[in-house]
Amino acid sequence: MQVLSLVxxxxxxxxLLIGVFPCLGWLNWLNIPxxxxxxxxxxxxxxxxxxxxxxxxxxGVVCCAVAVVMGAIRLVLGHGLV
Numbered sequence: 001m002q003v004l005s006l007v008x009x010x011x012x013x014x015x016l017l018i019g020v021f022p023c024l025g026w027l028n029w030l031n032i033p034x035x036x037x038x039x040x041x042x043x044x045x046x047x048x049x050x051x052x053x054x055x056x057x058x059x060g061v062v063c064c065a066v067a068v069v070m071g072a073i074r075l076v077l078g079h080g081l082v
Contacts, residue, residue, distance in 0.1 A: 001041075001048065001057075002045050002049055002053060002054070002055070002056030002057045002060070003056055004045065005038065005041050005042035005045045005056060005057050005059075005060030005061070005064075006056040006057075006063075007060075008038035008041060008042065008060055008064065009035075009038055009042065009060035009061070009062070009063025009064050009067075010063060011034075011038075012031060012035035012038050012064050012067035012068075013063050013066065015027060015030070015034065015035070015067065016028070016031055016066070016067045016070055016071055016074075019074060020074060025074060025075065025078045026080075028071040028072075028074050028075050028080065029075070029080070031067060032067075032068055032071045032072060032075075035064045035068045035071065036064070038060065038063075038064040039060075039061060039064035039065060039068065041060070042057050042060035042061040042064055043057075043061060045057040046061060
């Protein structure tokens, strides 16, 4: 499950990077819920992992959290949020 959370976080970051380009900001409307679900999956994986196996889960949490926050900032700056 740690690998799943890491891959999910990487895909969320890739979606964030694509959504930064002009005319592709609408992708953040899809990427924020995707990253939020990935954040939940990563947190579950982190709670079920042993102390020595939490690396992938922590990376997934960080990547998904960054994708959610930066995506929301991008939507606010692009007037995508009301």
